[in-house]
Amino acid sequence: MIYFLTMIARELKLKLTKKQESVLNAQLFQCSGLYNLIIRRIKLSASDKIYYSKYELFNQFAGHSKKTDLHSRTIQGIIEQAYIAWERCFKKIAKEPKLKSTRNKLNSTPFPDPIKRTQFHGFNRIRIPTLGSLKFCKQELPEGKIKQSRIIKKASGWYLSIVIDSKHSFTVKETEEKVGIDTGLKDLAILSNGKKYSNERNFTKGQKRLAQAQRGKRKKLAARLQERMRNRRKDHNHKISKEIVQEFKEIYITNDNLRGQAKKFGKSISDAGISQLRQFVLYKSGNHGRVCKLIESKKSTMTCSCCGALTGPTGLGGLAVRYWECSACRALHDRDINSAINTLNIGLGISLVQFEKIG
DSSP states (O other): OOOOOOEEEEEEEEEOOHHHHHHHHHHHHHHHHHHHHHHHHHHHHHHTTOOOOHHHHHHHTTTGGGGSSSOHHHHHHHHHHHHHHHHHHHTTSSOOOOOOOSSSOOOEEEEOSOBOGGGEETTTEEEETTTEEEEEOOOOOOSSEEEEEEEEEETTEEEEEEEEESOOOOOOOOOOOEEEEEEOSSEEEEETTSOEEEOOOHHHHHHHHHHHHHHTTOHHHHHHHHHHHHHHHHHHHHHHHHHHHHHOSEEEEEOOOHHHHHHHHTHHHHHHTHHHHHHHHHHHHHHTTOEEEEEOOTTTTTBOTTTOBBOSOOTTGGGGOOEEEOTTTOOEEEHHHHHHHHHHHHHTTOOOOOBOOOO
């Protein structure tokens, strides 16, 4: 499985005046009301066996921008967002979309039209419809057409998220090396060559301070702490995935059932960010001509990577066993490295002789 990502997302930190912030907050309020209206309309129509297309909904709200402070394309972006939410529900991909409220806020305003490079003026300003000239923290942007944008409200401030039609690239090593990767909680990623990447456990480290903020009903501080945890996790996963793609030509990753693990181990799975790391490695591999595949991890831990005997630890009780000796060939194994080697062997199509489990 190879993923190709030809779009690059960038976030520009905005420096807004009080008037601009007031306008954006008002627009968010109007967007929330419009979103709820579309969600309800689709639901009630579907109960009567009436199903609107996306373009029929566009036509129903034609001219609505004259009654609000929203741009016509922003209104279409909100309609499309609500339509996709219901479409995923009807296809049984996601649950029924919830109405936006105080506890479930809409935090972004879409601008689906492409942004022209001429809309950037000076070193750190951009012109957005209905908002005028916005100042942002300067940063270098890759070349390419800016397909669409979205203004997002976060705990740390306002951001302009833009999607650029360009390819994310960096220098990779000329090599023929192959690697298997086992993911876990004690160590985030374990390579078949013995290298291990630590699990930063950002949530675990910061949960005491977060709990204090929540008990003190300091909502802004709690939101900022959670955002900081997400940013640190994302940064750590980006660095690991980049290093792996740079060093190896063929990459094989265990395809663990993360949803099933989350039911048993709860927040530890979310804190590790295994799914995010996996996706980063997949798309970066595709962009740089590397081979990356997800490998089923069934019995990878209990199988001896030397002789193929099923003599390793099993079950929840076996999780405490980090090192074990194969009773068939007397080979000593690190639990995680052994699993990574088996992942590599399966990815390369190497068939191991399976013995009956001993003991």
